[in-house]
Amino acid sequence: MSKLLRHTPVEITERQALSINPAKTCQPIGAMYASLGIHGCLPHSHGSQGCCAYHRSTLTRHYKEPISAGTSSFTEGSSVFGGQSNLLAAIQNMFTVYEPEVIAVHTTCLSETIGDDVPQIVDKADKEGKIPAGKHVISASTPSYVGSHVTGFANMVKGMIKGLAQPKTKPNGKVNILPGYVEPADMAEVKRLARMMGVKTICIPDTSGVTNGPLTGEFKMYPDGGVTVAELQDCSNSKGTIAMGFWASADGARYLDTEYKVPCSILELPIGLGCTDAYVDALRTIAGAAVPKEIEFERGQLVDMISDYHQYFYRKKVALVGDPDQLIALTDFLVSLDMLPIHIVTGTPAGKRFTSKIEEITRDIGYKVNVREAGDMFLFHQWIKQDTPDLIIGNTYAKYIARDEDIPLVRHGFPIVDRVGHQYFPTTGYRGGMRLIEKIVDALLSRKERDAPVETFELVF
Amino acid sequence: MTDHATPITPVIFEERADQIHVTGPATGAGETGAASAFDLACNRPSLAGAVSQRACTFCGSRVVLYPIADALHLVHGPIGCAAYTWDIRGAMSSGPELHRLSFSTDLQERDVIFGGETKLYKALVELIDRHQPKAAFVYSTCIVGIIGDDIQAVCKKVSEEKSLPVLPVQSEGFKGNKRAGYEAACKAMAQLAGTADVSDVSPLSINILGDFNLAGEIWVIRDYYERMGLQVVATITGDGRVDAIRRCHGAALNLVQCNGATQPFAKLMQEKYGQPYLRVSYFGIEDMAQALYDVAEFFKDKDPAIMDRARAIVAEEVGALLPKLREFRRDLEGKKAAIYVGGAFKAFSLIKAFRHLGMQVALVGSQTGTKEDYEELAAICDPGTIIVDDSNPLELSAFIKEKDVDIFVGGVKERPIAYKLGIGFCDHNHERKECLEGFVGMYNFALEVHRTVTSPVWRFMPRRAAKAAAIANCTEATI
Incomplete structure (x- = not known):
């Protein structure tokens, strides 16, 4: 079979000037996704119209849902004289025609570089009466030449808290949940677990019901889901914040802590057994209640499932590519399954914090582990050529490598543009862990069966 | 339940009224304040804040040049521009696959401050040495236009050092819509033409x-x-x-x-x-x-x-095609279609294709049509057809519901809108999975239309389910 990525050599040379086959994308799309998690919010891209079109297309391909967002439609003129008049006109147009509750403006490389001061422009819009009473405009700075889609998400999460949270009044008895850059189904799952623990939550943001809505025969620009403006205004009155995923959630949680004295715990994403335990434990501490039988039951089912198939996990090598928060939790889960996560690449510039954490988790597996932050899929592929794993976990783009090297692929991460399910079924929580086990076992055993000669082709596993 | 889609009048920006036209004796949508005498305003920048379906100059250049499979395509800019255009179109090659890789200078804050020319130079040299392409295209993005990198000079230098054409594509996103990008791409390609021997080329x-x-x-x-x-x-x-x-x-x-x-x-x-x-x-x-x-x-x-x-x-x-089309026509006769595509030229062909299937086109629009295009469209459309330039989701969905269409033909962003409305969809853009050109393409198109229009899934859509129930009740009452 001819190789699609035949241009990838095995030998690795250090590259400083070049990214090949990225394992990240730019900040604004993360900000747009986060904004969709506010009810009645219209995201707005302050830049050229291509940025907005690309983000909407990519999110549409990933979620198979309509994604609406406005753009300042920069022209040559606005790039020279500044985008203020475009943004002012856009704010007025959008409130008049699309009637959102909130407009969430994120910047782009273009508007950042020409020096547009978005908060100042929003102030001006307010003073000029372009923001109707009871409506809001929030913003985040997300130049594309800094960070990645993950930090763009984090910046907008912080932006929505900063822009909407009101000074403390009276305690609301709730817990803020910052679920991280995860799927709508995952956000629903972390809320469900909290509900089972008897904890009332404000989920910031919450795309469940927004980017995985039902077919109703109507096109709704603002689907029913999302954290409401009232909830965001009230999040300063919560008794605590559980932030999941350092890169996607820590900034927002810390802001709430310093600004409104809402104490936070920053956890890993609750993917897999250990990390979900940590989340449940945090909920237990806050609720001051015992873990209910129903949750213990789900946990027991996950452990049961692992025990039933543990022999097939034993020392299977896995290569992972994706976002830093996901990779840490997944690596932890794989190690607990007795698997060997050997190549781990994130495109996000995540620094030593990331690599040290991975090294710490994999310290005792007895196998050389390659880990890279600010890497790309070209390097990932080269590592795979040098030491071939039994399984790849990554987004849709990993399928080129999977095909060329003939390695099974479990899709996880962003974007997934060629399969269905990630919108509707979580990989967080114990049930999410079960879904991951199902996928991994299916991938490994399907491969075993495909390759088995007649005489060793088995019925029962 | 709040429904932002039903009323038609408020979904149209006043400034957009002259970008919408209804042909012939107007029915229904004629009262929307649309351009009545035919003079559709088009090829002008989108209104700020409009949820436009349009893209940028870079996008236009990238889609035109990227199918050249043995060239190196290097995006000089932040990672997003490269990430979103990585192998996005499914443009097939019978040989090399170099075009399906994504190369980017991945500009960082430091580069924006100090300039990205050195980085571009290094990236080009490394890629040319490794992949030995026949030529290289270097795409300029918004940020490069702003910080003022002289990509022409870098391209010229590398071209001389490596003895191959290294062509700058002046595709800064803010320069305009896709159309401006097509022109930048064509300019770059024109530098290649005329540089090789043609003595063995046939007069035919x-x-x-x-x-x-x-x-x-x-x-x-x-x-x-x-x-x-x-x-x-x-x-x-x-x-x-x-x-x-x-x-x-x-x-x-x-x-x-x-x-x-x-x-x-x-x-x-x-x-x-x-x-x-x-x-x-x-x-x-x-x-x-x-x-x-x-x-x-x-x-x-x-x-x-x-x-x-x-x-x-x-x-x-x-001869081989027509009998097959008749089969499809039996089920599709009288159904209605809406068309919203990138360029207007495609709309002409689609209108004729739908007629072969006995279907009527109720709405037609494009992102980048010209005045002549729209005049020509108005001439061939049935009376009452809505014609729009540079539309948005609210407008499109309002018209689709008003005209009660059965299928929407559009691009990636329109597909889920059609499905939400409970109607069929055909991708006539980047994500088409079937060959739609040629005589075989007409067969594939009919098959695709049939597949989606007659899908049983739409029966479960509340609006149709209610209609079906009403008809059933009515019949029962008569009996």
């Missing part, structure tokens, strides 16, 4: 322009022309090769499909080499046949038998 020869070989379409078209006895010198840019483009000035005729994307190239070639061009469309029976007849007509003095060969191809293909 053509270039195929404006086809990107999605789902292998250019192979179908190429086969027809070769069966007519013509030499195909270059396919631009589907299944494209640098060496072929270098020789394309030797062909006797350029065939231009998708007038927006490659017409600027054909015009440049006409000015520089006196190379004539013909506008063609390969979608639908009439247009496909016409595309063959027009070319035969052009070459008939040099080759008197060519028209007979063209007729033979059409007779053979259409």
